[in-house]
Amino acid sequence: MPAYELYGQEEIDAVVDVLQRKIVHRYSSREARGGIYRAKEFEEAAARAVGAKYCQAVSSGSAALYVALKALGVGPGDEVITSAFTFIASIEAILECGAVPVLADIDESLNLDPESAEDAISEKTKVIMPVHMYGAAADMERFRELCDLYGLYLLEDACQALGATYKGKGCGTLGDCGTYSLDPNKVISVGEGGLIVTDDEELYRRMEYYHDHGHIHDESVDRGAEGKACLGFNFRISEIQGALGLAQLKKLPRAIESLRSNKKKILEAVGDLDFATLRDLPDRDGEIATQLVLLLPDEGSARAFQKASKEAGAGCSVLADNTWHYAKHWKTLREGTTFSRLRCPFDCVYAEDLPSYRPIDWVQTDDILSRAVMYGINIVMGDEDVERMAKAVKAGLRAAS
Numbered sequence: 001m002p003a004y005e006l007y008g009q010e011e012i013d014a015v016v017d018v019l020q021r022k023i024v025h026r027y028s029s030r031e032a033r034g035g036i037y038r039a040k041e042f043e044e045a046a047a048r049a050v051g052a053k054y055c056q057a058v059s060s061g062s063a064a065l066y067v068a069l070k071a072l073g074v075g076p077g078d079e080v081i082t083s084a085f086t087f088i089a090s091i092e093a094i095l096e097c098g099a100v101p102v103l104a105d106i107d108e109s110l111n112l113d114p115e116s117a118e119d120a121i122s123e124k125t126k127v128i129m130p131v132h133m134y135g136a137a138a139d140m141e142r143f144r145e146l147c148d149l150y151g152l153y154l155l156e157d158a159c160q161a162l163g164a165t166y167k168g169k170g171c172g173t174l175g176d177c178g179t180y181s182l183d184p185n186k187v188i189s190v191g192e193g194g195l196i197v198t199d200d201e202e203l204y205r206r207m208e209y210y211h212d213h214g215h216i217h218d219e220s221v222d223r224g225a226e227g228k229a230c231l232g233f234n235f236r237i238s239e240i241q242g243a244l245g246l247a248q249l250k251k252l253p254r255a256i257e258s259l260r261s262n263k264k265k266i267l268e269a270v271g272d273l274d275f276a277t278l279r280d281l282p283d284r285d286g287e288i289a290t291q292l293v294l295l296l297p298d299e300g301s302a303r304a305f306q307k308a309s310k311e312a313g314a315g316c317s318v319l320a321d322n323t324w325h326y327a328k329h330w331k332t333l334r335e336g337t338t339f340s341r342l343r344c345p346f347d348c349v350y351a352e353d354l355p356s357y358r359p360i361d362w363v364q365t366d367d368i369l370s371r372a373v374m375y376g377i378n379i380v381m382g383d384e385d386v387e388r389m390a391k392a393v394k395a396g397l398r399a400a401s
Contacts, residue, residue, distance in 0.1 A: 003182075003189035005379045006251045014038075014243040024239050027212070028223045037219075039242030043195070045249050050162070050170035052178075052197035054204035057242065058211050058235040061159040061181025064194030065093035067235055068177050069127070071196075071206035072153045074099050077350035078126040082157070083112040084327045084362040085319075085369065086131040090157050091333060098344040100124070100351050103327055105364040108280040108295060110319075110372070111138035116364065118146055127153040132161035132171045133325070134374075135187070135259075136279065136287035140166045140174040147175075155179070159194070162187055163256045165286035172197050177207075182241075187255050187288060187379075188248035190241040211235040255379050256288045262381045263289040269390035274397055275301075292375045293319070294393070299370040301400035306373055308399030314392030320369040328366070333357050 018038060023029045026039035039057055047055035058064050074080060076098035082090050084103040094101040104120045107113035112130040121128075128147055130138035140156075147154040154175035158164070162180040164171040172178025177200070180186075182193035198204050209216065212235075214228035237245075276294045281287060296302045302318050309316045323329040331337075334357045336346035345351035355361065373396070375389060 002185055002378075003187055003248060003255070004184055006248075006255060010247040010250070011244055014247040015240055018239045018243045026236060026239050026242060027215070027217060030219060030222055037242075038239045038246060039237050042242040042245040042249065045246060046180075046195055047197060049249060049252065050173055050197055052170070052173045053199045054197065054201065056196045056204060056207045056211060057237045057245070058194045058196065059237055060089075060192050060235075061179060061183060061186075061194040062089035062093060063211070063235040064159070064179035064181070064196045065089060065155075065157060066096055067207050067211050068155055068179055068196050069093055069097050069099070070210055071203050072127060072155065072176065074126055076344050076348060077124060079122060079124040080127040080129055080155075081112075081117050081120045081125060082129040083131045083133070084365045085110060085133060085322075085325055086157065086327075087159065087325055088327075088330060088333070089159070090129065090131055091327070091330075094129075095345065098348065098350070099126070100345045100354060102355060103357065103362070105362050106133075106368060107364075108277075108368055109136065109138065109282065110134060110279055110293065110368070111136070112143075113364065114139050114142040114146060117143070121146075121150055121152075125150070125152060127155050129155045129157055131157040131159075132164060134287075134291040134293065135161045135164050135289065136281050137161065137164055137166035137171050137283050139282045140171075141282075144174065160186065160290070161288065162195075163252050164288045166283050167286070171286070173199070176200060177203055182245065182248075187259070187290065188245070188252050190237070190244045190248065193237050193241050193245065205229075258379045258381075259289040259377055260287075262379075262386060263292055263377050265386045266292060266377075266390050266393070269386060270393045270397075274401065276397060276400070290377055292377060292389075292393075294373050294396075295368070296371045296373065296400055302371045302373055305396035305400040309373070309392040309396040312392040312395035314375065314389045316373045316375045316392070316396070318370065319372040319374055320366065322369070322374075326365075326369060327357060328362065330357070 156178035158172035159181035
């Protein structure tokens with residue numbers, strides 16, 4: 001799935017243009033830049049692409065989550081409910097706000113289970129943050145109902161799901177705000193970068209100010225003369241990333257079409273999945289098809305499948321082993337390992353009864369992931385690649401039967 005598969009002359013030309021003009025800061029050099037603001041153009045194009053009113057570009061998907069949480073006012077004493085199966089940045093962003101991550105179970109979509117999330121709601125809960133894992137939407141209708149019922153913010157971690165949809169609407173646009181990652185392993189990439197989208201102008205302004213040391217951006221005056229709205233930090237992107245993003249965004253429809261086509265070809269070549277099932281997605285047509293996940297009857301059959309698939313020429317992973325995305329493997333979270341002397345929420349008067357973050361906490365998640373096998377789908381796949389993967393899937397199914 002890596003976005004750099006589609007890097008070409010368009011990206012080279014876009015970056016060279018910025019370098020030749022010698023203006024790489026997205027806000028400075030007002031008179032010299034001649035009205036050219038590539039980062040701003042990228043934000044506007046990204047907002048149109050996903051169907052949002054406002055978009056704020058930041059330095060990473062991790063920064064996008066953090067800035068969004070700050071804009072929502074999350075801080076010490078607050079709890080944020082999210083998934084035990086996600087990238088650790090989802091958790092770290094909450095911790096950086098001094099708030100408590102409450103990790104609920106997933107369901108067979110591999111996304112946050114609405115019932116488990118509702119069970120986790122307390123008087124301290126401020127945000128529910130579903131994660132659209134592997135480019136497929138969580139049950140956003142149910143999460144919207146929960147947030148409206150309990151008076152909570154709904155923040156979408158769509159870092160893996162730029163271009164995915166849920167019932168015709170872009171993932172990331174269904175909550176109060178949504179985030180995307182633009183790192184090299186996403187469907188489009190600017191090297192490192194992130195986006196936050198929202199339809200709420202006040203939230204957008206908070207994010208705009210906070211991500212750039214509180215600056216109130218006014219193109220009619222020189223930078224520094226515009227004043228500041230708040231204290232903040234530096235999560236800016238550069239004009240280079242903005243230009244690269246514009247070139248990549250034009251290729252997003254092509255990338256998604258290719259991913260979906262490749263996954264469809266593999267499944268058609270495999271034929272009957274027999275006792276295996278695909279993820280139970282609330283909107284299968286809306287996924288961007290970055291992965292092929294099969295759910296098997298039990299862990300033993302998943303291990304047999306994995307072994308046979310590798311021997312047949314295409315490796316796959318059992319998701320319970322996934323150290324990138326499964327919280328049971330994160331010793332630093334369990335032990336609260338940090339270099340900061342201020343260890344909120346681990347040692348904090350606002351955070352009593354902190355969750356243990358032990359594997360025993362996620363029985364349902366462990367059951368699902370222990371019998372789930374996953375293949376990555378590339379944007380560029382030839383007929384031989386498709387045939388090799390289909391052959392491996394068939395071998396896995398035979399071994400697991």
